[in-house]
Amino acid sequence: MSTVPPTPVQAYRASLLHFHADPAFSLDACLWHEDGLLIVAGGIVQAAGDYARLFPTLPAGAQVTDYRGKVIMPGFIDTHLHFPQTDMIASPAPGLLPWLETYTFPTERQFGDPAHAREVADFFLDELLRCGTTTAMVYCTVHRESVDAFFEASEARNLRMAAGKVLMDRNCPEFLRDTAESGARDSEDLIKKWHNKGRAMYAITPRFAPTSTEAQLQLTGELAAAYPDTFIQTHVSENADECSWVKSLFPEARSYLDVYDHYGLMRERAMFGHCIWLDERDFARMAETGSAAAICPTSNFFLGSGLFDFEKADAARVSLSLATDVGAGTSFSMLQTMNEAYKVARLKGSYLPAARMFYLATLGAARSMQLEGTIGSFVAGAEADFIVLDPKATPLLARRTERCNNLEELLFALALLGDDRCIRATFAAGRKVHECAGAMTL
Template identity: 50%
Template sequence: MTTQAYRASILHFPKQSHSPKEDYVYFEDGLLVTRNEKIEFIGDYKTHINQCLEATFMDYSGKLLLPGFIDSHLHFPQTEMLASFGEQLLDWLTDYTFPVERKFADYEYASYIANIFIKQLYRHGTTTGMVYSSVHKAAADALFQEAACHNMLLIAGKVCMDRHCPDWLQDTPQSAQQDSAALIEKWHNNGRLKYAITPRFAPTSSVEQLHALGELAQQYPDVFIQTHLSENLKEIAWVKELFPERKNYLDVYDHFGLLRKGAVFGHGIHLEQAEWQRLQESQASIAFCPSSNLFLGSGLFDLVKAEQQNVPVMLATDVGGGTSFSMLKTMGEAYKICQLKGNQMDPMHGLYLMTQGAAVGLGLENDIGNLNPGTDADFVILDPEFDELSVLRFENQRTPQDIIFALSMLADDRAIMATYVAGKAVYQADKQVLKGAH
């Protein structure tokens, strides 16, 4: 048995919370013990030092240990087009996204980008992603294979779209269903991997394809579902033209059986009250993507409204519409959006939405999102004083809330000292090495 002990300041949310500002646990001088890929113990270092006598010991005193970050919506084929200039959503897809995704028909190319993509996640402290692949079955295979090399909990799916995109990126209702089913059989619950049925968004799937994917969802009730919802006003108007018989945008997915717990809808910026109600009833979740919403000029998500409606929300980078792999930076952008909406997002609230809150929304809180004994040993070590400016910033104040908030504004990948997945270091800043990469 492999037992490892880590000394650091430790912060997490041990349970679901409607008040993360109060419901966190913090050990200024803490101890985390892992054994065989799981967390075995968490507590105060000085009173439990006997817990680590037989363990390999890592001293991160003065550093901050957090649960690994969960990024609930991002696009692996868009890694190389990050920070492409201009456009709003629909033009951006046509001018940038579709041409880049064409390359992913080649398994070797998809594998090359998957390796870079996973490295970037780890470098920024992200240990779980809910990821859109391309329309190509081979690209999804490449992504899952890369994640499997590190025993990563990854949720991903082959994008399905059979209309309103270039013919060289289209599948069919039949191939979308068959390829997705084959990927589910191969990868879902294979180790820590999970599958998500992935229509890109309603406009790019025909009625026949949405029906086929709904059949698939019924056949595999424990599989996740991911797609886009109400990101852009022109997009919403387009959906109303394409599906005039449906009550609203969400009702398109609902009608075809694609609305349930474990369904995660990217954006949800411009929702009607009836849509909020159905999201709450179905226990589906929204991925709040502040960076891409600002970058593409899509609008300002109403976090307060979502929580008043009791709809689970989780943070997401939405790379490549989003402009960084950093969940810390993404949290900073979420704070700014809340400010523009006339609200304040407490730093602990922001951290919750990318750890335990995301895990609860996904139904995975027994596996990830916290540091409770028995959960998978996915965690990240941060150095709050990662440069001259941050050293100056923390000279006079170092409460947990202050550290998290300042990092959300100042931090980048330099603040990430190490990232651990299933108890193994997959990124260490001083070594610049990704363990297990090809």
């Protein structure tokens, strides 16, 4: 008679931070355990709470890793970025449209080559993990090979990632065009191949309204209706010139966002990048349809696109999250993204507390993707994607965080001064997938 060996239990002692609500709308949204314990088995969170309460519940033989002095929180979720743009990050151009013409399209051309696509996908995912990002919503290129390469690289690391083939059948170089029919067919094949395979999730990806014909948007909407648990991702209202262009291409539409609405592309699991120039009716429609906004501050500053209006979005109760938008975004780090998001809010005359920024990069993003309970928090049963943050990662951070009087000040210092150097270790489904060079497991 054979007995099944028990699943090994791993526990991690540190300060624990996660959320069960949005700090903008709830006074006790934050769950903080100064001396905490996170218990994981089989890649799943078993419990998270005070060390003194949970330690006695550990089974004999459970391994405890001591990360005292560090903060453990759910891995960051980046809801909008482009893996093929990794090698062209920090390329100068006066605004979105010339940047696309000069750098983006020629760079994306190379991703029909599966070996090139895989090499870049491997680097990209390792860079995300180094920065503490464990889930992302990722644009590939128009080539189906780029999607296979991305998901193969993600599967090799057992990561929960959403990605999709860019749909683009006009207003771009001939070498990057699909057709309405081939784009829909390729996307459907890729959905069947990858969606919900392991931790992979498919995102139907019309690049933005100007690069799709009405026929393509129509078929894309039909695909989104046929596969309602897939994601949809696109860009909307990023840049003033882009908005005028959309107006001239779709004169019947009430607004830029209305173009997507018309074709059935607003629904739960639809993620709209930027959302800078939306009006109140647009924001109301976002909330009504369960669509979500990916706020991309480093990209918006870099391209001079504009400032996201947190107050207007919050008034409509739109689901919000933060995103890097690499390669227009200038950093893979969600901490650096928070730093810039804070300044966007200030320039708009509003205020973004640090607790809210960490919420937006974890549970807020999970909610925007309809993945609450799966990622983004330490609720029992969630997948054990988490990071170990070092509040003393740099000499300056050490000096500043020593002088913090409360949690908000600590999180604020981490958001404003932190970057990849703060990520001591990253775990995906309970397995360590990154450890800071030079860091020792205590």
